[in-house]
Amino acid sequence: MPIIDVRDLTKSYRVFRKREGLVESVRGLFRRQYTEIAAVRGINLQVEAGEFVAFLGPNGAGKTTTLKLLSGVINPSGGQATVMGYVPWERSNEYRRRFALVMGQKNQLWWDLPAQESYRLHQQIYGVQPDRFKARLDELTDLLDVTKLLGQPVRELSLGERMKMELIAALLHSPEVLFLDEPTIGLDVIAQHNIQKFLRFYQEKHKITILLTSHYMKDVAALCKRVVIVAGGLVQYDGSLAGIVDKFSGKKIVTLQFADGDEPSNLARLGTVLDTHWPKVKISIARTDVPRVLAETLRDYAIEDVSVEDPPLEDVIADLFHQVS
């Protein structure tokens, strides 16, 4: 049985449509117009215990809403979901003791206090035994290299340090399922890398199930074998990262290095010219045409070097997001 089982999950919001200008605002006081906004239109997802799954999607795709539904923070409009056999929005204490949610955009630690005070509070709320709590805290602060920062008020920490502290807060009670909503947002490359390293190590060691949303392809490539693309409130793709390119891109990027001479005037005939740094030319060619075009090119021109690559993953995903929206 999958540890996370989501079937036809939907969530829509009724929002008040505010019109522009004062007169319309006053009119809005008496007659309100509402529109239904469907954030999640029918998500189906099964995750097995121990998987590390990435949720990809453009802003407003319904990723965060899905995580909030699975955390029981909001109630769905329709469909079903269970996590470890619990219905999240029933908010049972047993369920809440066994998972955690980390949001990169929000902080739960007391702003004016050192992180250790918030941790002690967590220990009591989650009812973690003191010796176990100490062992967990030592392990986590050691792994994330923040032992020295425990006594410093949270407001004095850098964004990267704060994120580490937030992660520790979420992991102190040893959750079996972890939801991460953009944990590396706004962090520099090194801080991102540290968080990635930590997550990979921690997940492999404790075999917990993680659902991650991120806008950084590097996070996803480094951490997750399985990728779920959500756009327009629906699952558009569910499979490996490499499979995305195969499925959604019918193009290859061919780079030709011509021998010295004049630039041919009819390069566009080969495909879409992306970039010219004569004598180097980058052309996007439909995958099925690649053998034929290459053969013709090698026959007609003096070519010094050829490379054929898949288009960058970011571009494929950006195209895909564009199509869906």
Added chain:
Amino acid sequence: MADQTIRPRYVKVFLTFAQNSLIRDMTFRADFIFQCISSVAWTAMNVGFYLIIFRFTSMIGEDTGWMRDEFFLFLATVWFINSIVQAFFMPNMAEFSELIRTGGLDFALLKPIDTQFLISLRRIEWSALSNFFVGLLIAAFSLYSMATRPIDPIYPSVVSILLYVFFVLCGVAIMYSVMICLAATSVWLGRNQSLYDFWFYITNFSRYPMEIYNTPLGRPLLGFFIFVIPVLVVVNVPARILAQPLRPRADWEWPLALWAVMSTVIAFTISRWLFKKSLKSYRSASS
């Protein structure tokens, strides 16, 4: 994992909240001291104001029994209840509205502990308790003055003191329930900045002996604030028990005390129900 965890102990969690708030207050020491001074000064101004009034009259209203000592005992009760509410619930209720608007409530909903408990007692404003001690001073002076005055001295019995404490706690519970109801409406209103204002208007009615509403125009108000939003029983019931303005006690005083208990239970039940309902409608906020 169940064997490694124990049930949350609410008392312990509460003590940690109290401790963390104190640590926080101590970090901003000057602010803490300033708040204590300003709230005590406000109390002193009030006391001064009523002392002036009692230079021109010996009793609030005719035959009400609210003479100077009795009335100051009433005032002390006001300070007790207000300072408890302001220390424990006011900052949390104001923050609850804000958590709903900003989506910060998400984190509270994740915790394996009663959400209403978590929201209601997260932060304690220790400086507000300074008025509690001022209240103790005023009460002590009034009780002493009542016991030592030449004409008609009264000594509080142990039972009346115990009842007084009980009804002060009932009063706090009623005020808390009214606040929870007000704050919970933020879920549907999206924004409820009027919470403080509303609170101020409502508590203003509770701050005086109920007899002052006993006029043709005031009677509808009297009924409304006893039976619909029962803020009038909050201070009046405990204060009457200890100060005993009417001697012997009037027939209607005991039914009123009984109603105070009932209204505490009713108000608390309604507020709990409304709170739970509001969480169902909570829609979080962006990201």
